[in-house]
Amino acid sequence: MFQQQFGFQRISNSKAEHCCVPFCKASRRRMLKRGAVPELFEWNNYTHPGTEPMVWERKRSHPPLLDHDYASAPDPAVVDLALDENMSLREEILQLRKRIEEQTLNQRFGLHRFAGSDKDIRFFTRFASYDLLMRFWALIEPLLPSMVSVTQAQSGTFTEPSSPATPPLQPIDEMFMFLNYLALGLKWHDLADRYGVRQSTVVRTITTWSDFLYTVLGSVRIWIPEERIKEHLPEEFKDYGDTRVILDFMELRCQPSSPLVQSEAFSACKSHYTLKGLLGVAPHGAVTFISPLYTGSISDKQIMEDCGILSLLRPGMAVMADRGFLVNVFVPCKIYRQPFLSHRSQMSAREVRATQANARLTVHVERLILRVKEHKFFDTEIPPQLFDNINQLYAVACLLTNYENGPLVKA
Incomplete structure (x- = not known):
């Protein structure tokens, strides 16, 4: 009855089989049995298992961790190894960059x-x-x-x-x-x-x-002095030894952006909108004069008076030009040009020989103009957005012909 009331639970072991520990369900505590006496002593080979060390005892038994000790100085050997590793990585990065630059340079158009x-x-x-x-x-x-x-x-x-x-x-x-x-x-x-x-x-x-x-x-003076012209005068010009320059006009097709520019740029000769400039060539083929570009409707007379070529010509000189170059009144020197029939049925023998000789020689300026037009930039129509820079591009293309090739006619 007493056991049932307090819920005694019997614990059996080899040393104290009869020892019982009562368990009180009401208070949830373990209680000793009445009349129980101690029976575990050192003399009967009982040893205490010991208690687990306390928290402060565990801290004293283990050295402190240095994970977050930022004030501690690192080992010099570790620093040297880190520096050596950094230097080697930097050298490797530089070599990789150099290889990439070389590959880019080899692949790039140039x-x-x-x-x-x-x-x-x-x-x-x-x-x-x-x-x-x-x-x-x-x-x-x-x-x-x-x-x-x-x-x-x-x-x-x-x-x-x-x-x-x-x-x-x-x-x-x-x-x-x-x-x-x-x-x-x-x-x-x-x-x-x-x-x-x-x-x-x-x-x-x-x-x-x-x-x-x-x-x-x-900035380089391209107008060649008279004595230098004579030094480089080709054999083909022996009958025209006083020729200093061969003149002709060059026209470039363009796309005007406004009706006003269209009316000024329309060339009746080319039936198109053009920009026109005067080009001068020495007998041996060097460019010696480049005028600015003018709109295609301007006459040859206006260009001759405005471009500055008249100030370079002297009475003792001679100019060679194509048949359509009708500026006799304005040029202060002799002009070699193919003669017109002037309502005659045929030319004289002298005029025929002069025409043939002039045609052979004026072809030089046409060949030079062809050299300029070999720059395919001038094959297409000049767009309006290039009008501000077209004079520079045209002049540079003409001047470059003096450096790109040898003479048209060798002395």
Whole structure:
């Protein structure tokens, strides 16, 4: 009855099988049985298992961790190893960058890809050979520090022209791009795709180089003195030894943007909108005079009076021109020109010989104009957005013929 009331639970073991521990359900506590006596002692081989060490005892038995001890100094050997590893990684990164730059340079469209082929140089630049192109580069390279880019001109920063922002292309490749533009007549988008740059960069590069070459090449006096003309006079001109210049007009097709410009640019001779300029060539084929471009409706007389060629001619000189060059009254010197029939049925023998000789010689200026028009840029119609820069492009293309090829007629 007593066991049932307090819920005694008997615990059996080898040493104290009769020991019972009562369990009170009401208070949830364990209680000793009445009359129980201790029976586990050291003399009967009983040992206490011991208690688990306290928290502060465990801390004293283990060294402190240094995970967050920022004030502690690292081992010098560890620092040296880390520095060596950093240096090796930096060298590896530099080598990888160098390889990437070399691969990009080899893949990018530029002069280096065609240096071994004069045929390709001729096609892409109109220079007869790589050697001639490099000679021209040697002439203008020392003047590159004085180049003012379009960006500098717009912002007005002219104080340090030698230290502009780093360009995406090397200067020689910028020049190559400009020559591609003239020689092949490539569009801006095409050049941007070839060179891997933005279209705005192409426009800025072409404008900058046209202004630069216009200034550099235009500063060289191209009108050749009389004695130098005689030194280089070809054999074909022996009967015309006083000839100093062969004159002809060159017309470029254009696309006027306004009705006013259309009315001024329409050429009755070409039945198209054109820009017209006067070109002068020495007997041996060098360009010696380039006039600005005028609208196609302006007469030859107006261009002759305005362009400045009359101030260079003297009474003792002679000018050779095509039959349609009707400016006798305005030229202060002799003019060699094919004679007209003037309502006659036939020419005299002397006039026939003069006509044949003149035709053979005036073909030189036509060949030179052909050299200029070999720049495919002039094969297409000039768009309105290039009108502000067309004089520079035209003059540079004409001046470049003095560097791109040998003489038309050898002395």
